[in-house]
Amino acid sequence: MPISKLKAVEVGIPASESVVNLLSLSPLQVNSPCVTRFRLRLLMANAPMRLLTLNPSDTLPLTDQIVDGLRKRITQRALRAGMRLPSIRHFAKTHQVSAATVVQAYDRLVEDGYLVPRRGSGFYVARNSRGRKLRSRIDLAPAEDTLWILRSALQQQHPVIRAGAGWLPPSWLDGKLIVQGVSRAVGKDGSHLLEYGEPQGFSPLRKQLVHKLAKSGIKTDIDQIITTHGVSQAIDLVCRYFIHPGDVVLVDDPGYYVTFGYLKTLGATIVGVPRTPDGPDLSALESLVTTHQPKLFFTMSVLHNPTGTDMNQATAHRVLQLAEKRNFIIVEDDAYGDLHPGVATRLSTLDQLQRVVYVSGFSKTVSPDLRSGFLAARHDLVQDLLDLKLLS
Ligand SMILES: Cc1ncc(COP(=O)(O)O)c(C=O)c1O
Known part of the structure; x- marks a missing residue:
């Protein structure tokens, strides 16, 4: 998708669907500062509305729901290091909870090392929230944008056709036939499953x-x-x-x-x-x-x-x-x-x-x-x- 069209995608399309539109980025675009900025804008613009779905009638207290939800988003890097969280007032308003609940949740996330408070500026996702990093041979950082798109697509609750991601609708396939085929392949005694197959x-x-x-x-x-x-x-x-x-x-x-x-x-x-x-x-x-x-x-x-x-x-x-x-x-x-x-x-x-x-x-x-x-x-x-x- 040409960079010039990103603007069009941005207009009036919910974040989850915009992700689908981003799936066909060119190799250069997928890591470009423009896309990264676009992605951040997308998240920030929609974050207060879509950050978490809270359930007041759940037995889990609202503070715990916020802590768990934000922790998950941070560890899955849907919220990335250095990102600013919505202000307490904004979060409270958009999620219809009290400011005190949000303060409690943010404080706990600070204590656990997931958030860092900055005086007069707000709360930010900590840079080392995933603990001490062991040195690995593979550097995943250059693939961060690809991973972000994949994770976002996987998290979609009500997926549209994600053809760009290569996920076609299950209704296009023949479930019955597959079950029959797998049962036949496994066979009656399953003895061949006890050995390694041909390399x-x-x-x-x-x-x-x-x-x-x-x-x-x-x-x-x-x-x-x-x-x-x-x-x-x-x-x-x-x-x-x-x-x-x-x-x-x-x-x-x-x-x-x-x-x-x-x-x-x-x-x-x-x-x-x-x-x-x-x-x-x-x-x-x-x-x-x-x-x-x-x-x-x-x-x-x-x-x-x-x-x-x-x-x-x-x-x-x-x-x-x-x-x-x-x-x-x-x-x-x-x-x-x-x-x-x-x-x-x-x-x-x-x-x-x-x-x-x-x-x-x-x-x-x-x-x-x-x-x-x-x-x-x-x-x-x-x-x-x-x-x-x-x-x-
Ligand atoms: C072009 C292309 N190549 C490779 C793959 C990976 O295929 P597989 O799921 O069989 O690993 C996909 C999956 O969508 C694809 O679209």
Whole structure:
């Protein structure tokens, strides 16, 4: 979404729904100061109205409800370090409680280290409210905006269709069929559940996947396929295998922002390739690969998230030529391909997995919760990716 449109989103749309509109941010926008400011404005503007839902007839006293509610929001970082809370009077008025109740609650949160009072200015979320931080190898801070969007979307009580987040309505799936299938798969005695399965994935399933890919013109054998915990694990394996901190990774802009967040935690520099109705903007791609010498390009050929567009053949052909010439790997994310009603062009079909790693799964067509995905790649790569899967 162009930054200029953020203003329009802001006007008259409740915070929870605005979050949905923010889901398709470009990699650059998602971390930009503009979005951060917008996000803070959104929270602050709506905070007094929406901060907590209190229930006066609950057996839990109102002070406890406020303390618990604010503590939860702070630990989940819906209220972030340094943010100013509504004034006592404002909070009391908007939540229809007495000022004394709010004073008591704020005081307890100060005592517990969640809030810091500032004389003449109000109460602020403490900077170290989550206790002493152990040094970790992964820095989650660069993905903070992605995580904020994800958490906010997950917290929505009455979700609208969250297509940008990749969560389709459950009514699109066949619950009965899934229950039958799972019962059959578990079987009568469940003896196979007492052993580890095949590391590369259940071979009858991989056999079926070979047939499935062949229908899209992607020729593989069973050894070229690894089943994964959703498409996400396939993306994770590819990212961890290829990316060193500082590597440049190209992504569709706009695109699947969760991958952007993950790439940032790995220290990758992500660069967006503008998306046109026919796929990546070729002149932009050409100049970006020349300037940045990327290692990977994450793209979607079919039913691109969030635009729903497909890559046409001419564009796909040129993208592959550039990958060959500039020596980068393409990760073709085909999370939605099975929902396509007609014939679609896939990079993997044209390339036969020489420069393309294909990732896909069944979260959109069978069940998001069964976490069923897979990747297909050339033999040498699959061996390494399988080793990585074994280790993690
Ligand atoms: C484009 C894209 N890739 C990958 C994923 C992750 O899929 P999964 O839930 O199978 O891990 C999603 C999920 O919505 C998605 O939209």
